[in-house]
Amino acid sequence: MERLDRMMVNSIYVNCNQQMVVKHLPIIASDHCPILLNTLEFSSKVKKAIRFEDVWASYPASSVVVEKAWRKKDYGSPAKILNFKLKSSLKSLCYWSKAKHKDLNQLKDLRKEEILILQTKEAKVGMLSLDVYYLLKFKINELNSTLAQLSTWWRQ
Template sequence: MGNLYLTVCPNWCFTTNLSCHYNGRIVLAWDPDEFQIDIIHMGSQLIHTCVTPRSSDKGFFCTFIYGFNTPTERESLWAPLTSFSNLNHQAWLVMGDFNSIMEMEDRIGALVRLADIKPMRNCMATCNLTQVKTIGRQFTWNNKQEGENRVFSRIDRVLSNTAWDDKFPTAEAMYLPEGTFDHCPMILSTLSTCQSKKPFRFYNMWTSSPDFLPIIEKHWEKYVYGCPMFRIIQKLKWIKQDLRVLNKSGYSNIEATKIQLQHQLADIQNKLHTDPTDALLATEEKAIDAAYRTAKENHLSFLHQTSKAHWLEQGDENSRAFYQSIR
């Protein structure tokens, strides 16, 4: 690593987790003129840090990940992440090569089992982490094999909690072409914006979620010390944070969800026409039909609310223009 330290980034600071694994699997480098990095915890699969930009006070926690190759070895990765989440409620970013997938669609060319996605999904749900907006390559790794042996996977991710999203609302992760490597390089950008903060809007479609009422009840039953108005405002802030997480987990792309369920319904119905006596297919059709109806209602509700909001905004702009014209 000496050549890297001396020639590529001669004035930068470096650290590795060599003390936790004989290969030193993670190398972390930063420009000390731009960032102050405090190392909080090191393990064989992660480095947990506190990052403070020199140019602002928008500090945050960042955990850099390089997960082991097998599910058994990766078991020791999830517990520290859960522990960091329980100890910290400030802005937090988790990024790197998890060597694990979160969705059934995250791998093509090889079989995906529910057991492959369950550990990471459970951990991310426990930690209240969601994916930062991504652009560029959909699959971040491939095995460079030929023909039917080629496997594509989405195993590199950038995840964040609600506090980080609020602090960096314009952030996005760009996955570049892999070139001669098996992984796609990633650039995380937190573009500054001069626009005002996007206001919070309540969508009626959220009430269709089985988690909606538990979220309201959980925070409304909490005791808050202070005057009645302060207590209400504090409870609404807690509810707003959880509703944003709920929106990202199931309502962030409702039109795509509706179309996907529509295709699934058509596919299962085609199978039923081929084998009308299959009881399992009939049960599956009923479940997908119910999910599709809910998704369709959510989409219509969303369109109704957004169109009404746009109409009100346009009317407000027209009123201001009319006022200015008669002054």
């Protein structure tokens, strides 16, 4: 019992924008295996929707990213220019966010670890120097800021 049955298509059909799936059907009334060729249309590259994250507005650097995107020159009707600038700003913010920011949950955990190290040091020594005390306050403020951003992200 060998699968000797074959299917043939020409090169034009192969080069079409289609996906071909060949399936051998069960042998029922013959000594040949029926072949089913199923063609599926390829959809053009599926674009992932980019959505504005409210958290981005809490970063001062995000306004610089948007400003840079709006300075780009474009030609056409005012509506086309506005659409281009909005899309460009959103893409720039998305790339900026991926390149510059860690996941907020990871950032929260990191901040907690840093605070715990400083508080452990305070417990061992009994008192912190003024510089380390201000560093601890700064880390606590960073944690609170990160928690607020995480809350905004969850709310959205």
